[in-house]
Amino acid sequence: MSAAEISREEILRQHEIALSLRASVAGAKAMVRTFGCQQNEADGERIAGELTDCGYLLTDDITQADVVILNTCAVREHAENRVLGIIGSMKKEKEKRPGMKIGMSGCMAQEPHRQEQLKKNYPFVDFLFGTDQVHRIPEIMRDVLGKRGQRQYISELPHAEFGVITEETPVARTSSYRALVSVMYGCNNFCSYCIVPYVRGHERSRRPENVLDEVRELADAGYRDIMLLGQNVNSYRGETGENGNVIKTFPELLSECASLDGDFVLRFMTSHPKDASDDLIRVMASHPKIEDRFHLPFQSGSNRILKEMRRRYTRESYLEKAEKIKSYLPGAALTSDVIIGFPTETEKDFLDTVDLVESVRFDMLYMFLYSPRRGTDAEKMDGRVPHDEQVRRFEYLSGIQNRIAEEKNKAMVGRTVRVLSDGADDKGVCTGRTTQNKIITLDKNIPAGTFCTSVVTDAGQYTLTGRVEENTWTNH
Numbered sequence: 001m002s003a004a005e006i007s008r009e010e011i012l013r014q015h016e017i018a019l020s021l022r023a024s025v026a027g028a029k030a031m032v033r034t035f036g037c038q039q040n041e042a043d044g045e046r047i048a049g050e051l052t053d054c055g056y057l058l059t060d061d062i063t064q065a066d067v068v069i070l071n072t073c074a075v076r077e078h079a080e081n082r083v084l085g086i087i088g089s090m091k092k093e094k095e096k097r098p099g100m101k102i103g104m105s106g107c108m109a110q111e112p113h114r115q116e117q118l119k120k121n122y123p124f125v126d127f128l129f130g131t132d133q134v135h136r137i138p139e140i141m142r143d144v145l146g147k148r149g150q151r152q153y154i155s156e157l158p159h160a161e162f163g164v165i166t167e168e169t170p171v172a173r174t175s176s177y178r179a180l181v182s183v184m185y186g187c188n189n190f191c192s193y194c195i196v197p198y199v200r201g202h203e204r205s206r207r208p209e210n211v212l213d214e215v216r217e218l219a220d221a222g223y224r225d226i227m228l229l230g231q232n233v234n235s236y237r238g239e240t241g242e243n244g245n246v247i248k249t250f251p252e253l254l255s256e257c258a259s260l261d262g263d264f265v266l267r268f269m270t271s272h273p274k275d276a277s278d279d280l281i282r283v284m285a286s287h288p289k290i291e292d293r294f295h296l297p298f299q300s301g302s303n304r305i306l307k308e309m310r311r312r313y314t315r316e317s318y319l320e321k322a323e324k325i326k327s328y329l330p331g332a333a334l335t336s337d338v339i340i341g342f343p344t345e346t347e348k349d350f351l352d353t354v355d356l357v358e359s360v361r362f363d364m365l366y367m368f369l370y371s372p373r374r375g376t377d378a379e380k381m382d383g384r385v386p387h388d389e390q391v392r393r394f395e396y397l398s399g400i401q402n403r404i405a406e407e408k409n410k411a412m413v414g415r416t417v418r419v420l421s422d423g424a425d426d427k428g429v430c431t432g433r434t435t436q437n438k439i440i441t442l443d444k445n446i447p448a449g450t451f452c453t454s455v456v457t458d459a460g461q462y463t464l465t466g467r468v469e470e471n472t473w474t475n476h
C-alpha cells in the first residue's frame with residue numbers, strides 16, 4: 001500500500017461513525033455547492049456521498065438545508081471573491097436558523113490566508129476542511145453537530161507528504177450517464193502562476209486495478225460518458241503487481257479502460273504538453289471509444305513567457321506536437337487553454353500567442369486573464385499588465401478565435417456525427433455532445449444519456465445544429 005493510501009480500517013471506521021449519526025440526522029437535509037474544475041466536481045460528489053452515508057438527504061434549496069458545504073476553487077481571484085460574497089449572504093440564513101451548519105471545503109479552504117480570514121471575518125462559518133480530509137466527513141460532522149465555534153480540519157504536512165488516496169468511499173453522482181473518475185491527484189510541476197500544487201499536494205496515482213474496476217462498474221451501470229481526471233494525467237504512474245513494483249503509465253491505463261466492454265465515450269483531462277507522448281496519441285488513434293478531442297493547454301505562444309511560467313516546453317515543440325496530433329487523429333478537435341496578460345507580457349509576446357492560435361486553429365480555446373495567486377512565484381513578479389490592457393488583448397484574441405471556431409464548425413456541415421444526448425431543456429430544446437465534445441442542438445427530443453447519429457445541418461461559433469437520423473438511437 002502506498003504511503004498516501006488511507007487504510008481500509010480507517011475507511012470502515014469512518015463508515016461506522018456515519019452509521020452512528022443516522023438516528024440523530026434522520027430527515028435532515030444537506031446541500032453541496034461546487035465551484036471550479038472537474039476535479040472539484042468529483043470531490044463534490046464524494047462530499048455528497050459521505051453526507052448521504054451519514055443519513056442526510058441532498059437538496060439544492062438552501063432554505064431547506066441543515067448543512068451547507070461550499071466546495072471552493074482558488075484558481076482565480078474572481079472565483080474566490082464570488083465564494084466570499086455567497087458566504088457573506090449566508091449570514092442572514094444562519095441568523096434565521098441558528099442550528100444550520102455552514103462548512104467550506106476545496107482549494108480555498110486549504111489556503112492559510114483564507115483560514116485566517118474565515119476565523120476573523122466569518123465566524124458564523126462552522127467548519128472548514130482541506131482537500132485531503134473528505135474521507136473524514138463522518139468524524140467532522142460528529143464533531144461539529146450541536147457544538148458552537150468554528151473548527152478547522154487542515155493538514156499541516158509539507159507538499160511532498162501532503163495528500164491522500166481513498167478507495168471505497170461513497171460517491172453521490174450528479175448524473176446517471178456522465179461520470180468523473182479520478183486516476184491521480186495533486187501536481188509536482190509548480191508552474192509559476194498556479195496554486196494547485198500548494199492546495200492539492202504532491203502527485204499520487206490510484207492503482208490501475210482500482211481505476212479499471214470503477215470504469216467497469218460505471219459502464220455496466222449504463223454510464224455513457226466517462227472522464228478520467230488528473231491535474232496532469234501524463235504523470236500517472238500506477239503501482240501494480242504483487243509488490244506494487246510494476247508501473248503502469250497513462251497510455252497503458254487509457255488503453256485498458258478503452259478495451260472494457262460497454263458502449264461509452266472515454267475522455268480524459270488534462271494533458272501537459274511537455275509530457276503528452278506519442279504513445280498517448282497512438283492509443284487515442286487505435287481505440288474508437290476514446291473521444292475525438294485532444295485538450296492540450298499551451299498557455300502562451302511566447303518562449304520568453306513560457307519560461308517565466310515554468311512550463312518546460314517551447315512554442316516550437318508545442319506546434320510540433322499539435323501537428324502530430326492532427327496527422328494521427330485527423331478528425332479530432334484540438335482544444336486548449338491560454339493565459340492572457342501574464343506579468344511582463346509585451347505586445348510582441350502577445351502577438352506570438354496570436355500567431356500560435358492562427359497556426360494551430362483550435363476548435364475551442366478557454367481564455368483566462370492572468371490572476372495573481374498568493375504564495376506562487378508569479379505573484380512576486382514585477383511588470384503586471386494593467387487590467388484594461390489584459391481586456392484589450394482578450395477581446396482581440398477572442399475575435400480571432402471566434403472566427404476560427406466558426407470556420408471549423410462550418411466545415412462540419414454535411415458530416416455525420418455520433419452524439420450523446422443531454423435531453424431537452426424546459427423550452428423543449430434538445431442538445432447533446434458529439435464525440436469531439438462539441439455541443440449540438442438536435443431536431444428531435446432524444447432521451448438524455450442516449451447515443452444517436454446526426455447529420456450536421458448548420459454551425460455557429462459555439463454550437464452545431466443537427467438532424468437526427470432515423471432509427472439510430474437506442475438506449476440499451
Ligand code: SF4
Nearest residue numbers: 187189190191194196
Ligand atoms: S501542470 Fe502547472 S498549471 Fe497544471 S496543475 Fe500543475 S502546476 Fe498547475
